[in-house]
Amino acid sequence: MATAASGEDGLKLLREQRPDLIVLDVMLPGIDGFEVCRRIRRTDQLPIILLTARNDDIDVVVGLESGADDYVVKPVQGRVLDARIRAVLRRGEREANDSATFGSLVIDRAAMTVTKNGEDLQLTPTELRLLLELSRRPGQALSRQQLLRLVWEHDYLGDSRLVDACVQRLRAKVEDVPSSPTLIRTVRGVGYRLDAPQ
Structure with a gap:
């Protein structure tokens, strides 16, 4: 497990290490967690859980639209956060064994890929x-x-x-x-x- 004290440090650490999952606080010094999440999503599909004391609907929507896989509001008990982390990781491990086509959209469950008009999404x-x-x-x-x-x-x-x-x-x-x-x-x-x- 690795930690970073700011959004900039977290992005730098991500370039040096490859975690299985990121738990990202929204209220960070420098760039906030929403922006860190957006920047990660430009190049990486790692699972991200946003952890924050901000529970307004607009904050939740902004967090999810920035690319987070889950949004956990503080205060949260350690076992609850552990359960959410395990759930996100489990979802990523699910295997599938066939493909489906919906018009120009092709879902390959074995490869876990989706293409539209032949281009990877x-x-x-x-x-x-x-x-x-x-x-x-x-x-x-x-x-x-x-x-x-x-x-x-x-x-x-x-x-x-x-x-x-x-x-x-x-x-x-x-x-x-x-x-x-x-x-x-x-x-x-x-x-x-x-x-x-x-």
């Missing part, structure tokens, strides 16, 4: 898990609660904004027109489903 681990879960049940609506359980491995409904923020990020990568999605559809009052384009 750079998805975060959580975005990939969300797409895998939706693609296992094409045409079936999954509630936010189900997706929290399947993708994030916890089911506190207050965390449903995790699902919404991740869906928005995923749509930006897989949809031709993210504001008018044809693949990942919203099922009003329920959640989301993955449709093959007409």
Whole structure:
């Protein structure tokens, strides 16, 4: 385990070492945790958990949209944080054994890759898990609660904004027109489903 006291030091340390997971405090001296997360996401898909005392909805949304896989509010008991870390790492280890095609989108579960029009998409681990879960049940609506359980491995409904923020990020990568999605559809009052384009 390695620690850094500032965002700049953390980015430098990341260039020198390859951790399995990053627990990132939002309130850092220098550049804040949101910006550190964004910079990491430009080049790396390592799992990132944001740890912060800021629990306003807007902060959670900003954190998730910056690319975090989970958002944990302080104060948090050590065993709870350990459980969230184990859950994020477990999700990254899940194996799959087939592929699925949705129009120009091809999901290769064995290789854990997604291509669109033949080009590799750079998805975060959580975005990939969300797409895998939706693609296992094409045409079936999954509630936010189900997706929290399947993708994030916890089911506190207050965390449903995790699902919404991740869906928005995923749509930006897989949809031709993210504001008018044809693949990942919203099922009003329920959640989301993955449709093959007409």
